[in-house]
Amino acid sequence: MWGRRGRWAGPGGAEELRARRREREAALRRARRQEQLVSKRLLREDSAAAEGGRDGAETVPDPLSEDEVLELLRGMQRGSEDRKRSLSRLRRALQNKDTQQKFVRLDGSIRTLVGLFTSSLADVQMEAARCLHELSHSSDPAVAEACLPATSYLLTYLSGHSVEFTELCLYTLGNLVVESEAVRKQLLPQGIIPVLASCIQSPHEAVLEGLGYVLSQLLQAKEAPAEIVPLVLDSVLPQHMLRLVCSGLKAGTGAAVEFAWCLHYIVCSHTADAALLSLGALPALATLLLDLASETPPDAPEGLELLICPVLRCLSNLLAGDTGCQGQIRDERLLVALFLILQSFLQQHPFIVQEGLWLLNNLTDEPFFCSALLALDLLPALLQLLPCSPMAAALVLTVLCNIAEKGPALCQQLHQALPLLLPALALPDPQAVGQGLELLHLLFLHCPEVAADFIRQGGQRALEQHQSSPELQERARALLDLAGQPAGASTTGPCHGTVSAFP
Amino acid sequence: MPTAPHRLPERVRRMRSPPAPRAVAMLPLPPGLRRRLREGPPPPPAPPRAPPAPPAPPAPPFAFTPRRLRLGLHHPLLEDGDVHRHLYLQGVLTSLAEVAEGPKVSEFSCHISGCCQVFDTLEGYEHHYNTLHRNVCSFCKRSFPSARLLDVHILEWHDSLFQIMAEKQNMYKCLVEGCVEKFKSSKDRKDHLVTAHLYPADFRFDRPRKAKSGPWHVSSPAKDGASVPMDVSQETSEQFQVDPMETGPSENMEIPRPPASPGPTTPEKWFYKSSSSMNRLNVAGPSADPWGTPLATSLQPDSVPLIPTL
Numbered sequence: 080m081w082g083r084r085g086r087w088a089g090p091g092g093a094e095e096l097r098a099r100r101r102e103r104e105a106a107l108r109r110a111r112r113q114e115q116l117v118s119k120r121l122l123r124e125d126s127a128a129a130e131g132g133r134d135g136a137e138t139v140p141d142p143l144s145e146d147e148v149l150e151l152l153r154g155m156q157r158g159s160e161d162r163k164r165s166l167s168r169l170r171r172a173l174q175n176k177d178t179q180q181k182f183v184r185l186d187g188s189i190r191t192l193v194g195l196f197t198s199s200l201a202d203v204q205m206e207a208a209r210c211l212h213e214l215s216h217s218s219d220p221a222v223a224e225a226c227l228p229a230t231s232y233l234l235t236y237l238s239g240h241s242v243e244f245t246e247l248c249l250y251t252l253g254n255l256v257v258e259s260e261a262v263r264k265q266l267l268p269q270g271i272i273p274v275l276a277s278c279i280q281s282p283h284e285a286v287l288e289g290l291g292y293v294l295s296q297l298l299q300a301k302e303a304p305a306e307i308v309p310l311v312l313d314s315v316l317p318q319h320m321l322r323l324v325c326s327g328l329k330a331g332t333g334a335a336v337e338f339a340w341c342l343h344y345i346v347c348s349h350t351a352d353a354a355l356l357s358l359g360a361l362p363a364l365a366t367l368l369l370d371l372a373s374e375t376p377p378d379a380p381e382g383l384e385l386l387i388c389p390v391l392r393c394l395s396n397l398l399a400g401d402t403g404c405q406g407q408i409r410d411e412r413l414l415v416a417l418f419l420i421l422q423s424f425l426q427q428h429p430f431i432v433q434e435g436l437w438l439l440n441n442l443t444d445e446p447f448f449c450s451a452l453l454a455l456d457l458l459p460a461l462l463q464l465l466p467c468s469p470m471a472a473a474l475v476l477t478v479l480c481n482i483a484e485k486g487p488a489l490c491q492q493l494h495q496a497l498p499l500l501l502p503a504l505a506l507p508d509p510q511a512v513g514q515g516l517e518l519l520h521l522l523f524l525h526c527p528e529v530a531a532d533f534i535r536q537g538g539q540r541a542l543e544q545h546q547s548s549p550e551l552q553e554r555a556r557a558l559l560d561l562a563g564q565p566a567g568a569s570t571t572g573p574c575h576g577t578v579s580a581f582p
Numbered sequence: 583m584p585t586a587p588h589r590l591p592e593r594v595r596r597m598r599s600p601p602a603p604r605a606v607a608m609l610p611l612p613p614g615l616r617r618r619l620r621e622g623p624p625p626p627p628a629p630p631r632a633p634p635a636p637p638a639p640p641a642p643p644f645a646f647t648p649r650r651l652r653l654g655l656h657h658p659l660l661e662d663g664d665v666h667r668h669l670y671l672q673g674v675l676t677s678l679a680e681v682a683e684g685p686k687v688s689e690f691s692c693h694i695s696g697c698c699q700v701f702d703t704l705e706g707y708e709h710h711y712n713t714l715h716r717n718v719c720s721f722c723k724r725s726f727p728s729a730r731l732l733d734v735h736i737l738e739w740h741d742s743l744f745q746i747m748a749e750k751q752n753m754y755k756c757l758v759e760g761c762v763e764k765f766k767s768s769k770d771r772k773d774h775l776v777t778a779h780l781y782p783a784d785f786r787f788d789r790p791r792k793a794k795s796g797p798w799h800v801s802s803p804a805k806d807g808a809s810v811p812m813d814v815s816q817e818t819s820e821q822f823q824v825d826p827m828e829t830g831p832s833e834n835m836e837i838p839r840p841p842a843s844p845g846p847t848t849p850e851k852w853f854y855k856s857s858s859s860m861n862r863l864n865v866a867g868p869s870a871d872p873w874g875t876p877l878a879t880s881l882q883p884d885s886v887p888l889i890p891t892l
Contacts, residue, residue, distance in 0.1 A: 103672060107668050147840070204713065231781045245707065396653065418611060441650040455615075484647070484648055
């Protein structure tokens with residue numbers, strides 16, 4: 080799937096592609112905010128090229144009439160040459176949603192198709208499988224659910240040995256899985272999990288990637304934490320998934336991507352931490368991050384972020400679990416890897432920044448990583464991430480708070496960062512500014528001289544602009560007090576000895 | 583010509599960088615950072631000093647304490663990453679690079695004796711081989727989609743010890759992988775498949791064993807010698823019901839079955855050429871239907887041999 084069968088829409092099509100992408104992106108965001116984020120995957124040969132069509136341009140065929148669809152069905156029910164030809168024409172016609180709907184409504188159509196799908200003629204079987212796949216990909220639930228009679232066969236064929244056919248069955252199943260809970264309620268008793276558990280020992284990359292896709296769709300289901308994750312954890316799937324994710328740089332990156340997302344969904348179910356940790360997931364994923372960072376050139380190849388993102392998430396969430404696993408990855412090279420990765424993806428995929436900073440927050444809960452970050456001279460790079468996005472700013476400041484909270488020794492080293500913190504107080508995002516105020520509080524607390532410097536650099540005005548903000552005014556006021564400002568300035572406390580003489 | 587379809591070439595996939603050069607991201611990282619990754623793992627941590635006293639709780643209005651964040655599936659911070667992932671699934675991100683295809687081969691034919699199918703791709707050959715020749719019963723030449731189903735078939739159809747033991751204990755295994763149930767008869771197993779596993783009642787790979795004298799039986803020699811039909815199904819009509827879409831492995835053979843099912847049927851006449859297993863010249867593949875449903879043989883009254891076999 081990785082870059083394969085990409086549809087090249089021709090030289091004039093690039094702008095169209097971009098517009099289509101923007102539309103899709105907007106739709107996906109809307110769907111996600113409603114917690115309805117669902118996508119299907121389509122495996123389609125570049126048929127225009129195969130049929131000698133023009134330049135591979137992607138065109139959806141026009142819908143057929145009821146009679147034409149019926150004619151194709153009759154052709155499929157007759158023998159030999161007619162059957163194959165009709166199937167091929169049907170396959171192409173089924174790219175059109177209207178035709179799909181007409182086909183599934185015809186009496187006996189699915190029964191015929193499933194019959195051909197179980198045929199002993201390999202090429203007939205393959206063509207029928209492609210038709211089923213088109214149907215599975217439909218956004219119309221009536222069409223996709225019409226494929227249900229085929230599921231027991233789809234599962235049976237997964238233990239076959241034909242890579243291309245197995246792959247097609249897998250993607251078809253993956254599309255059906257995500258269609259509705261009713262479909263999953265059929266597939267689970269039909270034994271989909273044990274079949275996938277056998278399948279994961281296949282050596283073929285294409286099969287593994289398809290398998291990962293099916294699993295990722297299963298694991299995203301709403302009922303997954305209760306109904307599906309336990310079955311998966313009970314099988315050999317987790318250890319193989321982990322193995323395939325961690326070897327994904329050398330071979331089978333497409334499969335590694337799928338299984339990494341699977342692991343992310345499993346971790347989010349909150350029931351799997353112990354199982355995954357006992358498999359050594361934390362050190363394994365940490366090592367993978369090191370490998371990813373050292374293999375990634377500064378100009379990262381397109382697609383690696385799809386693997387890095389779920390790995391970052393798994394690490395962060397596993398660290399945040401209740402189990403005391405933090406000691407397993409006390410390795411400063413993890414910070415090196417993280418920053419190298421942030422550098423590589425900063426321009427093209429800024430979402431990696433906030434996700435990486437999330438991991439950094441969870442790491443710097445530990446004093447070890449706080450000291451390491453400073454010792455490795457990564458502070459300037461960290462500060463450079465402040466303007467990336469509001470979420471990034473809030474996280475950077477939180478990480479700095481983590482460091483400052485560890486005591487005076489580290490606060491001293493943050494002192495040099497003071498000039499860069501002042502602009503942070505002017506950020507539009509109140510959450511970020513709030514963290515900035517917390518940071519100042521910690522700095523003032525542990526290092527008296529910071530307060531003086533802060534005021535000297537114009538910090539008073541920066542604080543005063545928040546006096547009317549309900550979220551921030553109390554803290555801004557308290558900081559002004561701490562810094563020994565005239566209005567209600569307190570003269571007690573360890574930090575104030577040198578700041579009393581202020582204009 | 584390929585001799586064994588074991589190591590067919592993998593499809594090679596490579597990620598390609600986009601063609602236009604991009605400005606390198608500007609993070610002020612210290613020099614030599616990457617080198618540190620290649621150094622060995624750090625020395626084991628020094629024995630812990632006395633743990634530092636827990637920090638005093640923050641004085642209000644300040645509230646900060648370090649906290650590991652656990653983010654759920656739908657957290658806003660993860661939105662951009664999720665959207666990106668789904669754009670990839672929808673094929674909007676696929677790179678424009680083509681995949682390196684496997685080595686090109688000129689036309690070749692299946693090497694199994696008697697099978698004359700011809701191919702021009704290794705994948706086509708692989709699929710054909712796996713569908714027809716891979717899991718083949720050496721007794722009756724039927725082929726199966728997996729080794730497991732083949733094993734079940736051999737046990738239930740050709741093993742006389744199985745028949746004997748089946749009289750005393752539950753021997754019919756459930757066909758669903760992962761289910762350990764066993765049943766005393768083929769019918770019981772089918773009922774279980776339908777009720778517990780939601781399988782279709784006419785699941786093609788669960789045809790009960792037929793009595794030898796039936797008109798649909800394949801005339802090829804069967805070594806089992808067990809002529810006692812151990813499992814006379816009550817639903818004879820279901821036994822002999824075959825999907826009208828059944829085909830033999832050869833394009834030259836049609837299956838002349840009046841559909842026994844009451845389902846929608848087409849009015850076409852079925853025509854029929856000889857499928858005798860003796861006739862290998864025009865017929866590709868074994869004469870038995872691969873899924874355990876026997877093809878009509880020369881027992882049919884209106885058989886017309888394609889080529890005289892005298």
